[in-house]
Amino acid sequence: MTQAHRYITTPIYYVNGAPHIGHAYTSVAADVIARFHRLDGKTVRFTTGTDEHGQKVEQAAQAAGIATQAFTDEMSQGFRVMSDAMGISYDDFIRTTEPRHKASASALWERVRDNGHIYLGAYEGWYALRDESFYSADEITERPDGTKVAPTGAPVEWVREPSYFFRLSAFEDRLLKLYEDQPGFIGPEGRRREIVSFVKQGLRDLSVSRTSFSWGIPVPGDPAHVMYVWFDALANYLSSLGYPDVSNPLMAFWPADLHLVGKDIARFHAVYWPAFLMAAGIELPRRVFANGWWTIEGEKMSKSIGNVVDPRDLIAEFGLDPIRFFLLREVPFGGDSDLNRRAIITRLNVELANDLGNLVQRTLSLIARNCGGVLPARTAPTEDDAALLAMADALPDLLRGCVERCALTEGLEDVWKVIRACNAYIDRMAPWALRKTDTARMAAVLRVLADVLRTIGTVLQPYMPDTMARLLDQLAVPAEARALTALQTRLPDGLELPAPQGLFPRYVEPAA
Structure with a gap:
C-alpha cells in the first residue's frame, strides 16, 4: 500500500440486536477519519458491515420465529439504514453470510492450518454465550445469587465439546514484541496497557470451532464443525478486499491503516487478529483504536431499563450534523461518554x-x-x-x-x-x-x-x-x-456571494 492509500474499518456489527447510539458513534468516528483522508487527497477504502453467524444469532432467530437467514437479512438491513442515516460514506458494506466472505474466511483458515497452527482437540471451560467467548477460571467471579460471570458481566456456563484449536500460546512473545516495537499499534494508551497486561499473564491456545450449533461457516475439511465466530468475523477485513485473490486491485489497500472498534472487542482485534495474521504470514494492520462506551443520562444502556437510544430519533429531533458534532465533541475520543x-x-x-x-x-x-x-x-x-x-x-x-x-x-x-x-x-x-x-x-x-x-x-x-x-x-x-x-489558493477578489442563510438555528424546547 502506498502513502496515498488509506484503509479504514469499523467493526462489523453483531446482528442479534438492533443498532443503537454506540454503533453510530464508532461509525461516525471512522467516517470522519475516512472523509478527512479523502479531503487530504488520499485514496480511501472505508468498510463497515454486519457479523451474522454464531449461537446468539441462531437463538435470536428462533426466538423471533423466523428462518436464521431471513432474520440476518432483516437485522443487517437495519444496520445499513443506520449507517446511511448517519451519513456514513462507506465504500463497502460487508456481510459475513455473503459467499465472498465465506470463501475468504475459509482460505484464511486453510492457510493458518497448513502452516501448522490449528489442531483438533476437545475443549472444556467457562463459556459466555453473550460474548461468544471462553474465559479462564481466574477471570470468573461469582455474584451473591451464585451466578458465575465473566469480566464483562456476562453469565458463563461450563462447556465441553470437541474443538479445533489455534496455537495462540505460540504467539505470546511475538505479540509482546509487536506492542513494544509499535507502541501506537493499540490506542488509546489505557487500552494498550490492558492488552499488554493480559498477554503477559500468559496465553492459552484458543478454541476456534464449535459443534454445538450449525449457524456458521463450515470448517474446511470437517463440516461437523463451524468456525468460531471471531475467526470468521475478523476475516471480513480481508474478504472486503477480495482475499485470497492477490490479483484483486483492492488488495493494494492491505494492510489496514486503522481498525476502529468498541473497547469491549479490543482484545479480539489486538490479540487474536494479529496472531491469526502472523500464523497466516499476512502483514499486520497498522493500528487498532478502541473507543469508549456511552451511558444514557448517567445509566448504562440496557434493554431492560428501556434507555437504548436509536440514533435516528436524535437526528429527527436535532438534525444529523449537530448529532455527529455532539458525539465527537462531548468527551475526548477514546473515553467513556454520557448522552444527555x-x-x-x-x-x-x-x-x-x-x-x-x-x-x-x-x-x-x-x-x-x-x-x-x-x-x-x-x-x-x-x-x-x-x-x-x-x-x-x-x-x-x-x-x-x-x-x-x-x-x-x-x-x-x-x-x-x-x-x-x-x-x-x-x-x-x-x-x-x-x-x-x-x-x-x-x-x-x-x-x-x-x-x-x-x-x-x-x-x-x-x-x-x-x-x-x-x-x-x-x-x-x-x-x-x-x-x-x-x-x-485564496478566493478571487470580487467574487459574488449568494444571499446569506442561517446554518444552525437555535434549539428551543417544544412547549409541554
Missing part, C-alpha cells in the same frame, strides 16, 4: 448556533449589506489580521495530526479556538462601526473573516459534511476547491 439531552442542546446552542452560526451570519450579512454582496479585495494584513490568518492556516496540519492519533475531539477544539478567536476579532474590529469611519478597513476585516471561515468550513467537512457544504456554498467556494490543498 441538556448537553446536546447546550452544544448545539452555544457552540454551533452562537459561536459558529452567528459568526457566519454576522460576517456574510455585513458583506451583503456593505460590500455589494461581493468578496472584498485582500489587502496588506495588520498584526491582528496576520495573527488570525496564521491560526487558520495552521488548522490543516493540526487536524492531520489529530486524525492520525484518533484525537477527534482535540481536532474540534483546535477548530473552536480559531472560531473563538474570530468572534473576539470581529467584536474588537467592529466592522459595523468602521462602516461609518473607514470603509476600506471594514472591507479588509470582512475579507479576513471570510478567508478564515473558508478554512474552518473546509476542515470541518468530515465532521459536518452537509452543513459545511452549505457554508462553503455561501462563500462561493467552487466544488473543486474544497480539498485541503485548495486552501493554498
Whole structure:
C-alpha cells in the first residue's frame, strides 16, 4: 500500500440486536477519519458491515420465529439504514453470510492450518454465550445469587465439546514484541496497557470451532464443525478486499491503516487478529483504536431499563450534523461518554448556533449589506489580521495530526479556538462601526473573516459534511476547491456571494 492509500474499518456489527447510539458513534468516528483522508487527497477504502453467524444469532432467530437467514437479512438491513442515516460514506458494506466472505474466511483458515497452527482437540471451560467467548477460571467471579460471570458481566456456563484449536500460546512473545516495537499499534494508551497486561499473564491456545450449533461457516475439511465466530468475523477485513485473490486491485489497500472498534472487542482485534495474521504470514494492520462506551443520562444502556437510544430519533429531533458534532465533541475520543439531552442542546446552542452560526451570519450579512454582496479585495494584513490568518492556516496540519492519533475531539477544539478567536476579532474590529469611519478597513476585516471561515468550513467537512457544504456554498467556494490543498489558493477578489442563510438555528424546547 502506498502513502496515498488509506484503509479504514469499523467493526462489523453483531446482528442479534438492533443498532443503537454506540454503533453510530464508532461509525461516525471512522467516517470522519475516512472523509478527512479523502479531503487530504488520499485514496480511501472505508468498510463497515454486519457479523451474522454464531449461537446468539441462531437463538435470536428462533426466538423471533423466523428462518436464521431471513432474520440476518432483516437485522443487517437495519444496520445499513443506520449507517446511511448517519451519513456514513462507506465504500463497502460487508456481510459475513455473503459467499465472498465465506470463501475468504475459509482460505484464511486453510492457510493458518497448513502452516501448522490449528489442531483438533476437545475443549472444556467457562463459556459466555453473550460474548461468544471462553474465559479462564481466574477471570470468573461469582455474584451473591451464585451466578458465575465473566469480566464483562456476562453469565458463563461450563462447556465441553470437541474443538479445533489455534496455537495462540505460540504467539505470546511475538505479540509482546509487536506492542513494544509499535507502541501506537493499540490506542488509546489505557487500552494498550490492558492488552499488554493480559498477554503477559500468559496465553492459552484458543478454541476456534464449535459443534454445538450449525449457524456458521463450515470448517474446511470437517463440516461437523463451524468456525468460531471471531475467526470468521475478523476475516471480513480481508474478504472486503477480495482475499485470497492477490490479483484483486483492492488488495493494494492491505494492510489496514486503522481498525476502529468498541473497547469491549479490543482484545479480539489486538490479540487474536494479529496472531491469526502472523500464523497466516499476512502483514499486520497498522493500528487498532478502541473507543469508549456511552451511558444514557448517567445509566448504562440496557434493554431492560428501556434507555437504548436509536440514533435516528436524535437526528429527527436535532438534525444529523449537530448529532455527529455532539458525539465527537462531548468527551475526548477514546473515553467513556454520557448522552444527555441538556448537553446536546447546550452544544448545539452555544457552540454551533452562537459561536459558529452567528459568526457566519454576522460576517456574510455585513458583506451583503456593505460590500455589494461581493468578496472584498485582500489587502496588506495588520498584526491582528496576520495573527488570525496564521491560526487558520495552521488548522490543516493540526487536524492531520489529530486524525492520525484518533484525537477527534482535540481536532474540534483546535477548530473552536480559531472560531473563538474570530468572534473576539470581529467584536474588537467592529466592522459595523468602521462602516461609518473607514470603509476600506471594514472591507479588509470582512475579507479576513471570510478567508478564515473558508478554512474552518473546509476542515470541518468530515465532521459536518452537509452543513459545511452549505457554508462553503455561501462563500462561493467552487466544488473543486474544497480539498485541503485548495486552501493554498485564496478566493478571487470580487467574487459574488449568494444571499446569506442561517446554518444552525437555535434549539428551543417544544412547549409541554
